[in-house]
Amino acid sequence: MDDISTGILLIILLLLILISAYFSGSETAMMTLNRYRLRHLANNGHKGAKRAIKLLDRPDKLIGLILIGNNLVNILASSIATILGIRLWGDLGLAIATGVLTLVVLVFAEVTPKTVAALHPERIAFPSSLILKWLLWLFLPLVKSVNIITSFILRLMGIRTIRADDALSQEELRTVVHEAGALIPRRHQEMLLSILDLEKVTVEDIMVPRSELYAINVNDDFKSINKQVIQSPHTRVLLYRDNIDDAVGFVHLRDALRLQSKEQFSKSSLLRAVKELYFIPEGTPLNVQLANFQHNKERIGLVVDEYGDIQGLVTLEDILEEIVGDFTTSMITTPSEDITPQQDGSFLIDATINIRDLNKEMEWDFPTDGPKTLNGLILEYLEEIPQANTSLRLAGYPMEVVEVADNMIKTVRIMPQFYRPS
Incomplete structure (x- = not known):
């Protein structure tokens, strides 16, 4: 490169840094894409989304291509920076070029493009997918060779290379619904979560x-x-x-x-x-x-x-x-009709009420993995049919048996103002 002028080398170095920034931003953008939104766009005919899906179907090839390109560019940039440093500063040029190039690459070819790509992945990934598609076709033999060597090394280390299923689990889907925020009205969120809970009830x-x-x-x-x-x-x-x-x-x-x-x-x-x-x-x-x-x-x-x-x-x-939620013509008595607020802050409750309905209505936390009614829950806890005016604390809630008839508890007074976790 002795015959190439310093100005041309500097221009080549800047171009290489831009190319490095492209590879860094493309990698982050492609890996940050929302897979479910991507499929939705692809189903609606979005060409960029379709290209991105094809590239992401083989992430090993995509990552291999990006890393090969990025490393080649960075190594070439390092060589040119070394030549420029020696030309401009003599023996100190190598140290100066290394320090300056490291800072420039870190700021302009790594952190900045990756931050922008993470914030706007679709804007970066969709146009970039067109270039990556042709680069993958061009460097496919090299990419395949690198992947074969990598897979061999991973197998020697006992690491499986089978791609994990990216389908959402029920709990992950529940988190997605919770975090949808204003995108899904609260009432609709509750309905979606209720559907997810059907198999638990x-x-x-x-x-x-x-x-x-x-x-x-x-x-x-x-x-x-x-x-x-x-x-x-x-x-x-x-x-x-x-x-x-x-x-x-x-x-x-x-x-x-x-x-x-x-x-x-x-x-x-x-x-x-x-x-x-x-x-x-x-x-x-x-x-x-x-x-x-x-x-x-x-x-x-x-x-x-x-x-x-x-x-x-x-x-x-x-x-x-x-x-x-409840219809106006429910075949069962609504929980609010079984719950009578008292002036002292307590509640008179029909003991035949379903525990799940009671928890929903009052936002309480009685256990639901055993008896289905409040009467059954108290009988299981006491292991006998109590007399009226019997007091107890169940699941942290102080309560008093008010009425007993026909071998079952009819009415219970619960005092949530004195609740403490059990």
Whole structure:
């Protein structure tokens, strides 16, 4: 390079630093791209996104190309800087050139382009992908050779070179929803999180328990049956013979009232209007049951245990309420109706309330991995049926058993103002 003037060498050095900055920025931009947004843009026909996806499908080749280019440029820049240093400063030129070039490369070819690329990856990556595509075609033999040597060394070290799956786990997806901020309205975030939680909740958690089922004994007097049909708070009523485990089926009030209007209402006509029973095994996750309701074209079912005994009732609306919140026509009593605030800051609570509903309504933290109702939770804790006015602290919440009847706790007073973590 003795015949090349100092000015030309300086221009070449500046060009090499710019090329180094290009490789550094391209690497950061390509690796910082949001893979899910990238797929969305590619599906909508964005050419830059499509090129970027093809390059990222083989990250080993892409990184190999960028590193080969960057190292070649930096080594050549170092050589030219050394020549310039010796020409300008003599024996001290080598030290001066090394120090100055290190600072210049660090600031202008590394930190600055990588920072810009990290802040605006799409602006850098999409145009850059066109150049990288052709460079990869041009240097493919060299890139493949480097990758083969690298893979061999990694195998000797016991490191697998299989690319990890970049699919989001459920918890990672939950984090994405949480961090969406204003991009997704809070109400919609809650619905998305509720959908993710469906597989963690079973039908027992939301069912109307056996003791609260509104059902009609078809062996009762017909006048009594007629009265119960008219007074039913639900559109579908369960019919049974003497024992609720001997269930006959569901009858839709619309069908019963139509029979009444035609003056054809009788036990036999009522039984003919009965719909076939649909049974749900206890322990069925809500996401599975939602799919089962859809597949079987059903809207209501009876939850049964391993012995076939009826444990409760679940409807399609109950599952949908887990996602979108309570409807105005819920088949179960809403938690707020079971909770009565008192002037002293305590709450009188119907002990048959579902614990999950209680936690949601009051933002409390009673355990949900055991009994489903507050009554069951207290009985499990005490291991006996308590007397009225029994006081206890459960899960950190002070409470008093107010009313006990029919071998179960009816009403409980909870004093959250004295709560302390258990």
